[in-house]
Amino acid sequence: MAIRGGLPTESGAVGVEGPRLVEEALRSGCAVRAVLFSESGQRHHARFGTYLDRSRVAIPILHTTDRLFLGIADTEQPQGVAALVTPRTFSLADISASGVAGAAPLVVVLVGVQDPGNVGTILRTAAAFGATAAVTAASGQGGTASPFSPKSLRASAGAALHLRLLAGISLPLLLEEFRAREIRTLASSSREAQAGRGPLVAPWEVDWRAPLALLIGNEGQGLPEEIASSADAAIRIPMSASVESINAAAAAAVLLYEASRQRRSPARQIP
Numbered sequence: 001m002a003i004r005g006g007l008p009t010e011s012g013a014v015g016v017e018g019p020r021l022v023e024e025a026l027r028s029g030c031a032v033r034a035v036l037f038s039e040s041g042q043r044h045h046a047r048f049g050t051y052l053d054r055s056r057v058a059i060p061i062l063h064t065t066d067r068l069f070l071g072i073a074d075t076e077q078p079q080g081v082a083a084l085v086t087p088r089t090f091s092l093a094d095i096s097a098s099g100v101a102g103a104a105p106l107v108v109v110l111v112g113v114q115d116p117g118n119v120g121t122i123l124r125t126a127a128a129f130g131a132t133a134a135v136t137a138a139s140g141q142g143g144t145a146s147p148f149s150p151k152s153l154r155a156s157a158g159a160a161l162h163l164r165l166l167a168g169i170s171l172p173l174l175l176e177e178f179r180a181r182e183i184r185t186l187a188s189s190s191r192e193a194q195a196g197r198g199p200l201v202a203p204w205e206v207d208w209r210a211p212l213a214l215l216i217g218n219e220g221q222g223l224p225e226e227i228a229s230s231a232d233a234a235i236r237i238p239m240s241a242s243v244e245s246i247n248a249a250a251a252a253a254v255l256l257y258e259a260s261r262q263r264r265s266p267a268r269q270i271p
Contacts, residue, residue: 041080120155
């Protein structure tokens with residue numbers, strides 16, 4: 001069930017399937033409880049030899065038939081290798097901490113993002129562009145899809161196992177933590193400026209070198225009004241008048257690219 005059903009075990013372990021995701025799990029520092037090979041999947045063993053053949057790290061290796069593996073696989077054309085992995089756990093303090101080499105916190109917060117593919121893609125983008133942590137939280141419209149479901153993991157290409165990631169946190173508690181640690185919140189928005197909200201800024205008008213949390217809302221309804229209104233600023237990507245909005249994952253990519261551009265530059269460069 002941890003593989004095909006996408007549900008964690010009672011101990012919190014999740015299933016990952018396919019050579020790439022198994023390799024990412026082994027590289028991530030997460031606890032790998034077991035690796036399963038089918039008859040045809042045994043050909044991938046050499047790829048993982050660096051991790052599986054170490055005497056000081058005894059990871060159980062299990063074997064099954066191709067037929068039985070097909071019955072538990074989540075993909076239509078399974079490659080015969082899977083693993084049971086316990087994701088690392090992080091606290092609110094961990095999420096709010098600085099990144100590598102003391103980089104200011106840049107936290108991506110998914111609020112009610114319901115499509116697992118979007119969740120995984122946003123997490124992969126966050127890892128690629130230097131986000132220091134990510135959070136999934138519920139909104140008034142519903143919860144965010146699990147970042148450890150099979151579809152989310154495939155879309156993230158395993159990034160969910162490498163990021164500092166906190167899943168299912170209470171949004172009010174998270175925002176209070178950000179305020180206490182002086183991490184400004186940016187509400188991504190597809191709407192024009194409205195009365196009662198904070199300033200509406202373009203991506204290049206933000207100083208992404210400062211401690212920031214980027215809030216990304218539900219695919220159809222965006223962020224809940226009370227969350228958007230309470231953010232320090234609303235950020236909107238200028239677009240053609242013929243297009244009302246873009247996909248949540250695409251918007252995250254645009255914003256995080258600008259964050260990466262500024263953070264990699266020797267000096268802040270805003271036109």
